[in-house]
Amino acid sequence: MQNIEAILKQFGLEVPKEQSEDFRKVFHENYKTVKDYEKVESDRDKWKGQAETAEETLKRFDGVDLETMQAELDTWKQKAETAENDYKQKIYDRDFSDALKTEMESIKFSSEAAKKAVMTEIKESGLKLKDGKILGLSDLIGQIKERDASAFVDEQSEKAKQQAARFTTPGTGRSTGGTGIMTKDDIMKIKDPSERQAAIAQNLNLFGKGE
Structure with a gap:
């Protein structure tokens, strides 16, 4: 784009050099280029459009009770918070x-009903889950066992029964004289004390008083 001095020169008009600076100053103070006017016009149209949009938006609020609107906004905000908290609680419960199911796999219960009852009590106890572990679970299970031992399998008693069964069942590999029934001598030859006691308990008839 040509400046004003170049345009004047095309028409045979020339501003003296000593007045050139003053001429440009006066010119720019009083006139704008087409580009300047186009920018102003563009800005005017943009702000005009925004003003019209704002006016249309405000028209939609005509007759609206702002207090009612605020109350509705607060209600929806509360519903959103409640939904978010419910979601977090469901994830936590899951x-x-x-975690509880995993912990219960290592515990033997006397029945499935007993297991469900214990798990329900644990869930309702208020114990907290942290890093995949239920805090205070062992202590609570210990308290439940003291209060209701019948809900759990007595592992020591169970072990003794299993060991005793080994000595009264044919084909155990122990010497029973070929009859499948242990004799007093067979029992006394058992080296493991716990196994020997279990065998004695199963064959008390072989051990009279004073023997």
Whole structure:
């Protein structure tokens, strides 16, 4: 784009050099280029459009009770918070149940009903889950065992029964004289004290008083 001095020169008009600076100053103070006017016009149209949009938006609020609107906004905000908290609680409950199920796999219960009752009590106890572990679970299970031992399998008693069964069942590999029934001598030859006591308990008839 040509400046004003070049345009004037095309028409045979020339500003003296000593007045050139003053001429440019006066010119720019009083006139704008087409580009300047186009920018102003563009800015005017943009702000005009925004003003019209704002006016249309405000028209939609005509007759609206602002207090009612605020109350509705607060209600929806509360509903959103409640939904978010419910979601977090469901995730927590799921993780708690998974952790509890894993812990219960190592415990023997007397029945499935007993297991469900114990798990329900644990869930309702208020114990907290942290890093995949249920805090205070061992202590609570210990308290439940003291209060209701029948809900659990007595592992020591169970072990003794299993060991005793080994000595009264044919084909155990122990010497029973070929009859499948242990004799007093067979029992006394058992080296493991716990096994020997279990065998004695199963064959008390072989051990009279004073023997």
